[in-house]
Amino acid sequence: MSSNDKMIRTKDLTFLEKIYLPEIVKGLFLTVRQMFKPKVTVQYPEERFEPPAQFRGRPVLVHENGVERCVACGLCSRVCPALAIEVQAAETPLDKERYPEKFEINMIRCIFCGFCEEVCPEEAIIMSNEYLLVFQSQEEAVFGKDKLLKSAEEMRPRLEFLRDHR
């Protein structure tokens, strides 16, 4: 026995184990037991998956009482690896002084990486839990402010998640 040889088996199989049949029967019982466990399938069109707060769905803009938090710094557009975000800044008499006149995300380009959310200093762009995206043309896939704005109240689970885990 050379030094490379290792004793792996600690004891020989008994006769019953060697003929396999009792072990196969045990396995069959295990298989049959699985049948009575609850099903894990989500019956899609009738049942929908409700994603938890950590889910990275489509990005949305957060607004408070109709005023978006975004200050149009353009960081999200800069960091976006897929070049999906386009921001045009304009001035506003409000405290934040700047607001996005135009904010567009091309949902065909978006890869749901969440970099925009990470980089945003105002927590203005965040990932929602929406995953159903259907378009019938390329133009329709470009989401403007009308489709992106969501109230902070609505997005509270995600905002709280970000506060706790970022």
Added chain:
Amino acid sequence: MDLLEPIIKIAVVLGALLTASAIVVLFDRKFSAYIQNRYGPNRVGPGGWMQSIADVVKLVMKEDIVPKAANRFVHDLAPMISITVALTTFAVIPFGDTIPLFGKEYNLIIADVNVGILYILAMTGMGVYGLTLAGWSSNNKYSLFGGLRSSAQLISYELSMGLSLIGVIMIAGTLQIDDIVRSQTGYWFGWIPQWNVISQPIGFITFFVASFAETNRLPFDLPEAEPELVGGYHTEYSGMKFGLFFLSEYANMIVSSALITALFLGGWHLPFAETWGLDPLVLALLKIGAFMFKMFIIISFYVVIRWTLPRFRYDQLMNLGWKVMLPVSIANVLATGVVMLWLTR
């Protein structure tokens, strides 16, 4: 008039067998799904029970693609051989006791051949030609592997399959399957049914294992082994030609389960039903029901085994076939002979 009876029987059995294949396909899918904590097909028809019909319609409508390098004639011939063998084997299996209809007793078997077992072994042995020719004619290396594997598998298993039946034949003293079923209708000590599974447990197990190899079901589905061989022998088949292979696989399952039932589980014998004093017609129908129930149990067993045991490696299959099954079945023949000699002394 002599011809009418077999023709009606053939039509009924053929229809029943094809319908049963479709049902077994669905049962297999549903059962498999439940084992894996899924629902399985549940959209077509009530509870998904029309899925097989939708699948057949789809397969018929599909384009039949034949590879350029394939041997067209053999490529067409192979699925025909498969399905013919699968369907004709059922001809010698009795699926019920004699049934009294219109004042006449009818035997519920298409052809009561006196060499029934030999016929079945010959026909199931033919089935491998379908797979081997399909593999060869596709001119695709994976198909060829599948075809070769199926023939090697057949050689390893056919011997022990035949030998495991010898014990049964010795006990019954006949090759006629109807008589073998009838020989199992008695009782030991007045309460244990004389089924061959009780007198021939080793033969039952070896035959059962061999029938898995015969029907190309897991753990012996080497000829189609999806992860290794794409689809094995039916890689290059599409449309209804693939459908025929698929159908013949399930028809083979039904035939082998019927065979196991007839040879080892007492066929249509319903224990103690004779003593209930029923109308002969009702009793005959009950016996057909008993036969179908036993088949159903065996088929469920096929499915559960499929999701319990992993696929055997090629050399493991050969080892099991030649070094385990063959000696065990020969020893079983010997032991049966010794016991029978001892009992008749």
